[in-house]
Amino acid sequence: MLRERREAAIGVFDSGLGGLTVAAAIAEALPDEELLYLGDTARVPYGTRSPATVVRYARNNVAFLRERGVKLVVVACNTVSAHALGGLADGGDTPVIGVIRPGARAALAASRGGPVAVLGTPGTVRSRAYEYAIHEIDPDRAVHAIACPLFVPLAEEGWSEHAVTTMVAREYLAPLAGTGVDTIILGCTHYPLLAGAIRAVAHEVLGPEVAIVDSATAVAAEVARFLDSTGSRRLAGPGARRFYVTDAPDRVGEVAGRFWSAASQGIEHVDVKVT
Amino acid sequence: MLRERREAAIGVFDSGLGGLTVAAAIAEALPDEELLYLGDTARVPYGTRSPATVVRYARNNVAFLRERGVKLVVVACNTVSAHALGGLADGGDTPVIGVIRPGARAALAASRGGPVAVLGTPGTVRSRAYEYAIHEIDPDRAVHAIACPLFVPLAEEGWSEHAVTTMVAREYLAPLAGTGVDTIILGCTHYPLLAGAIRAVAHEVLGPEVAIVDSATAVAAEVARFLDSTGSRRLAGPGARRFYVTDAPDRVGEVAGRFWSAASQGIEHVDVKVT
Numbered sequence: 422m423l424r425e426r427r428e429a430a431i432g433v434f435d436s437g438l439g440g441l442t443v444a445a446a447i448a449e450a451l452p453d454e455e456l457l458y459l460g461d462t463a464r465v466p467y468g469t470r471s472p473a474t475v476v477r478y479a480r481n482n483v484a485f486l487r488e489r490g491v492k493l494v495v496v497a498c499n500t501v502s503a504h505a506l507g508g509l510a511d512g513g514d515t516p517v518i519g520v521i522r523p524g525a526r527a528a529l530a531a532s533r534g535g536p537v538a539v540l541g542t543p544g545t546v547r548s549r550a551y552e553y554a555i556h557e558i559d560p561d562r563a564v565h566a567i568a569c570p571l572f573v574p575l576a577e578e579g580w581s582e583h584a585v586t587t588m589v590a591r592e593y594l595a596p597l598a599g600t601g602v603d604t605i606i607l608g609c610t611h612y613p614l615l616a617g618a619i620r621a622v623a624h625e626v627l628g629p630e631v632a633i634v635d636s637a638t639a640v641a642a643e644v645a646r647f648l649d650s651t652g653s654r655r656l657a658g659p660g661a662r663r664f665y666v667t668d669a670p671d672r673v674g675e676v677a678g679r680f681w682s683a684a685s686q687g688i689e690h691v692d693v694k695v696t
Numbered sequence: 697m698l699r700e701r702r703e704a705a706i707g708v709f710d711s712g713l714g715g716l717t718v719a720a721a722i723a724e725a726l727p728d729e730e731l732l733y734l735g736d737t738a739r740v741p742y743g744t745r746s747p748a749t750v751v752r753y754a755r756n757n758v759a760f761l762r763e764r765g766v767k768l769v770v771v772a773c774n775t776v777s778a779h780a781l782g783g784l785a786d787g788g789d790t791p792v793i794g795v796i797r798p799g800a801r802a803a804l805a806a807s808r809g810g811p812v813a814v815l816g817t818p819g820t821v822r823s824r825a826y827e828y829a830i831h832e833i834d835p836d837r838a839v840h841a842i843a844c845p846l847f848v849p850l851a852e853e854g855w856s857e858h859a860v861t862t863m864v865a866r867e868y869l870a871p872l873a874g875t876g877v878d879t880i881i882l883g884c885t886h887y888p889l890l891a892g893a894i895r896a897v898a899h900e901v902l903g904p905e906v907a908i909v910d911s912a913t914a915v916a917a918e919v920a921r922f923l924d925s926t927g928s929r930r931l932a933g934p935g936a937r938r939f940y941v942t943d944a945p946d947r948v949g950e951v952a953g954r955f956w957s958a959a960s961q962g963i964e965h966v967d968v969k970v971t
Contacts, residue, residue, distance in 0.1 A: 462745075463739070463745065463749050464738070464739055469852070469945060470737075470738065470943050470945055471943050471944055471945040471946070474738050474943040474945075543945075543946075544945075547946065570849060570852070570853055571846075571849055571850070571853055571860075573849075574845060574846055574848075574849040575846070577744070577845070578845055578846055583867075584863065585846075585860055585863050585864055585867070588859065588860050588863060589860055592858075592860070668745050668746050668749045669746055670744060670745055670746040670749075670818075670819075671746070671818075671822065695970045
């Protein structure tokens, strides 16, 4: 790969700020790499929208990152990864990595062979993307997918430890009782903020051995493998980080800082062209 | 007014489907009028976005309705009414009616002279629009405004009667204990769906005499007054209704039907030009 391309940034985008958990994991695994993060806060959330609209917004975000010369696009949004990943790689030579397959692989690595549960947005669950990714590796594995639409607003409200979050988690996880599920995938980048409450309820419903997996670390490992296999690691560091959002409401830095403390400062407000 | 204008439809828009509660009240008060409803479901919610972005989206919605020849635009969204009403009336001769002033008037009519509370989105609360509207009429009235960001997702999840909604309402209304508030404004078009839970908690916190006011009926009365004062009532009915949304996810008709049963069928998916 040309030296110029090796030096280019890794682009990461999400519907909002939750994808910063993925960006933080990439920065930790690959501190020399430059990172460019785009949060589409003017159109968040994607998880309750139709696939056609999610695909349209995602293409606009990829175009924004490509214009800034990134060498790789990481889709740090489960809903986009579920609906749009194939279409996003079209029409350009920038490779695209999503969160679903790395998350599915991490879940199967953590599981002791029992059924796997996926918690996600309505869009991710309806897409059945995790089932497909798991069944590519293990066609007979039972998968239980549960839509949890209130988890994103609860995470954004900052109610990580609130009794309401526990009560909502009990409602969503109740159907898992008796299923023998041994691994739960947090299939949305917001959910790691609620991991404490989700884990406590999962222990009530499924016992203390249940594994909770999020895809951030798995995605970072996938990015490292990709850079190594294509000879496109940056030669020296540390890499700079830039944070863009499409809407900057009050306290955007404070909310961003909940997901990755490095993002609490210096967020730039940009317009992404909507086509 | 020209006969052609009298026959034109009333345009109603909201960030999503909650404004259907306002459209339903207008249809009940003015059954001869044609109604054209636009729900910007591709960009909902507005309540957590910056004022600049809310104003931009609102202008796009007004342009869409003007192109369809409406004689009046009703902004059935508290966040837009709070941030953008002045700016929306500019640049065109279509009159614009919002929900804040009618809601404020209805609250003062219902109140026995005590402090008034407003429940709204973070955007509406930060704008202080209800305080300003109340103080225009009664400069000394105490107003308590409380941001309730989880009420919209709870209403959209359909958890009107759920214990979680009661618990969330207790959290939000707790600061009203001991204030002597005698009237609560539901300052968001989604909140009437949670009125049962909100009323029950309001009775716990403030006693059984507290009045709960939503602006839908007040807006319908304001629209009727405007049509009469400008001689622009439609001459004969019944008026047709058309429903447009900018994104049509699964079950959009079912969700719309929760707000107004007439809207559960025949919803059209349109693009609103975003500038």
